[in-house]
Amino acid sequence: METDGIGQQRLSKAEKKLRQKQMKARHTLLRHEGIECVSYPTKSLVVANGGLGNGVSRCQLLGVVQDCGLVKALLMPPGKPYSFVKYGRTEDSKKAYDSLNGKEITVEDSGQTVVLYFNFVEKVPWEDMTPTALPPGLKILEELVLPEEEKELLESIDWAEDEVTSAAQKSLKHRRVKHFGYEFRYDNNNVDRDRPLPGGLPDICNKLLAKWLKMGHIKEKPDQLTINQYEPGQGIPPHIDTHSAFEDEIIALSLGAEIVMDFKHPDGHAAAVMLPQRSLLVMSGESRYLWTHGITPRKFDIVQASEGQKIGAVTADIGDLTLNKRGERTSFTFRKVRRSPCNCSYPSVCDSQRKDTEPSFPDNESDASKLEEKYVHEVYEGIATHFSSTRHSPWPRVVEFLRTLPCGAVVADVGCGNGKYLGVRKDLHMFGCDRSMTLVDICGEKGFQAFVCDALRVPVRSGSCDACISIAVIHHFSTVERRLAALCELVRLLRPGGRALIYVWAMEQEYKNQKSKYLKEKRASGGVSEELGSDPVEETGDSDCQSSVHPKSRCCNANQAVHAKLPVHTNRTSFGSQDLLVPWHLKDGMKKKPRHVQSHRPVGCSADSQELSPIFHRYYHVFSKGELEALCKRLDCVEVQESYYDQGNWCVVLEKR
Incomplete structure (x- = not known):
């Protein structure tokens, strides 16, 4: 290490780079985990990149930190990419800080190299880590x-x-x-x-x-x-x-x-x-x-x-x-x-007690088709204009998928809604399709190529697409067989080696009263929940009845023009059933009468009088963790490349073999 004219040490380039990465790790811990580091020596350190969440085992980390002195405690929070180590003496903690920062270790399972970064902490959250109690029974x-x-x-x-x-x-x-x-x-x-x-x-x-x-x-x-x-x-x-x-x-x-x-x-x-x-x-x-x-x-x-x-x-x-x-x-x-x-104490999830009044799914193909016609197709045709007005910002991970495709790729957006993904990349040959004629007309007004069709029968030659996206579509099919058929149709369109991205609503939702970092626009009357091919749900359940709903609008219960006998979801609550109806509050002046229904209100809509804004009910099958991936794996000709959770949705990227 060099010294300047007055004898003070100057950091080498390598040391400066290490210090910068150490500070970056420190800021990341504070921003994303609330862990506050201090600039003076203490007995406790937080180890960034050294956690169970990124494959570092307790035995491996212990072998590293024990070289610097007596370790009194080592806390490795489950699923986190960091750990806390407490030494018996501040001198030992400072030695670890000075000698172990930037240390590279090889993760035992993957063989990948990770770099450890140490920072002093005053408080270690031992008291916040309480053992998990077993579920009752x-x-x-x-x-x-x-x-x-x-x-x-x-x-x-x-x-x-x-x-x-x-x-x-x-x-x-x-x-x-x-x-x-x-x-x-x-x-x-x-x-x-x-x-x-x-x-x-x-x-x-x-x-x-x-x-x-x-x-x-x-x-x-x-x-x-x-x-x-x-x-x-x-x-x-x-x-x-x-x-x-x-x-x-x-x-x-x-x-x-x-x-x-x-x-x-x-x-x-x-x-x-x-x-x-x-x-x-x-x-x-x-x-x-x-x-x-x-x-x-x-x-x-x-x-x-x-x-x-x-x-x-x-x-x-x-x-x-x-x-x-x-x-x-x-x-x-x-x-x-x-x-x-069964006569258990949990009727909301008991098929015996729901069977007579709230069937979870249709008994046959004909009933399934009728349910979807009333509670999906007619509803989205009725709310199309309002729905489109709430759909502006493409979702980042969908955009990221489209950006991975080569220039000139042929891409189908099955269930394209108002076409907000059709213009993401001008160098792709993208086309869309949707059951709603009004939404397809809106795509045409924007200059996009789109046509009306059913997602189960897309009039496009087999193997003609390099990629497909299906954003918030498959959860509108009311039986396993129809959901599987929708997946088969997507795969049919793909050439060998082609990929598809699929989003569906998740049963598992996070209610933290926080706004999405993706959609910052103020949307009228709760248009965050998607329909045939619109945005993934941001805050499922509460997204359809936000504060901007017209004061005269009224939520209806399961007895008000709801003939499917499915439970009606209550906003800002966890899903009580995988098969349910989700309300859409239509903003005044935004209703478009379905072209094929001229003399009556769509079955999924209810209102007491002209003074009340109508409420439409949309059918959803919300997917539990692993369900979408398991459904994809039932197809012999595909390989699931990635499965992830994104803002209340389960998502899969698959490739056709």
């Missing part, structure tokens, strides 16, 4: 089988025998599954009570169940068993076992490896629950009927560190977390088939 019984029993159970599975016995099971391309007692049907998430499988449950399972029943671990003996084998990286989407299909108690035995199962309450509360190897999960009551449970597809889980990796008592049960590589896990899930309707 959930029990974890550890070491419930002996290692020799585990071995016998695993060896008893004959995967070669009748491994695939039905069309429903053929859809499970990514994990092995076997059923006993009754076949679990993945097409309707139920069983056929009149067609039990021969042989019943395996003898070894009957012995274990009898023992658990005698010990009081379970309340009644199950008569249905599903065995799933999960390779590292595989998972299962969040779901609630069908109320009408099975009795209250559902149990799952984890063999071969441990895994983290994610539980989520409809209000957004979540719990990551470790299922140790040879443990029994028992779900009943609220945890069984109300909380979703699923396994996130990944190769590593965030788990409690082993005794040898723990430090001190400050972080007990809180900061002692590390990354754990998944192994091959086999689950034995036992259920008892229900013989009478």
Whole structure:
């Protein structure tokens, strides 16, 4: 290091560059995480880039920071790309600050290099990290089988025998599954009570169940068993076992490896629950009927560190977390088939109690088509002008996708709405289509190429497009089969190697009373929710009834001209059902009468008098986490390149093979 004329040290170029990156990390932590760094030495440091969220394990980070002195505590918050380390002496903390800043380490899993940046902190949020409580009604019984029993159970599975016995099971391309007692049907998430499988449950399972029943671990003996084998990286989407299909108690035995199962309450509360190897999960009551449970597809889980990796008592049960590589896990899930309707205390999510008054989806193709005609097509034709007036700003990640395409690419916007994406790039050959003639006319007024058609039948030659976008369209189809058909039509348009971007509303919403950073324009009467091909939802649920709604407008309930008998969504609340009607408050003077409906108001609209602004109801199927990706993977000719969450939407980028 050089000195100037008065003996003061001057930083080298490398040191200046390191200092700049260190300060950048400091500002990033403050801006995005609220972590305030200080410029004077303390015993505690925050380590940017050194966290579980970017693949750094506890053991690896501990090996780095212990070289500088006695570490009293190490906190690694789950899912975050930073950690906190507390030394016994300020001298040791300062040594780490001076010697470890800019240190490169190789992430064990990916082999990628990350650079660590250290900053002093006065306060470490130990007290803010509290252990997550288990959902009510959930029990974890550890070491419930002996290692020799585990071995016998695993060896008893004959995967070669009748491994695939039905069309429903053929859809499970990514994990092995076997059923006993009754076949679990993945097409309707139920069983056929009149067609039990021969042989019943395996003898070894009957012995274990009898023992658990005698010990009081379970309340009644199950008569249905599903065995799933999960390779590292595989998972299962969040779901609630069908109320009408099975009795209250559902149990799952984890063999071969441990895994983290994610539980989520409809209000957004979540719990990551470790299922140790040879443990029994028992779900009943609220945890069984109300909380979703699923396994996130990944190769590593965030788990409690082993005794040898723990430090001190400050972080007990809180900061002692590390990354754990998944192994091959086999689950034995036992259920008892229900013989009478469910009468649980959670009617909003109970198919037995909603069946007579609020069916979640049509029973057949004809009913599905009629529902969509009334609560999608007629509604959007009726609100088209108002709807278009609320759609101005293209969404950044959609624009980003379009910018990755080569010059001259042919791109179809299926469900283009008012065409706001058709003019993003002048060097692409883009065309749009939509069911609303008025919206297509608006596209024409803007000079865009667009035509009227159904998203299930696009009159364009197969394999003629380099890319397709489907922004907020597929969630308007009312059955799984029709949603899958819409995906097939998108893929049909693509050439081999072509890509599609798909957005749908997410069941999982974030209500933080914050405005989107994307849409800063003030929109009249809540036009943030999209329709056939408009903007992804910004704040789903509250976006249709904002403060700019005309004071004379009136929300209606499910009995007011709502013949689909679907629940009507209440703004600023979590979704209580995946299939529902979402209100649109029409601004005065913005209504356009449908061309094909001249003498009456569209069925999805209601108003008491001419003084009240009409309210239209639009049908939506909101997607749960992993549902869109799983639907895409049912197509043999595509590969899902990316799946992400964006402002209340689940999004997928797929490529045609």
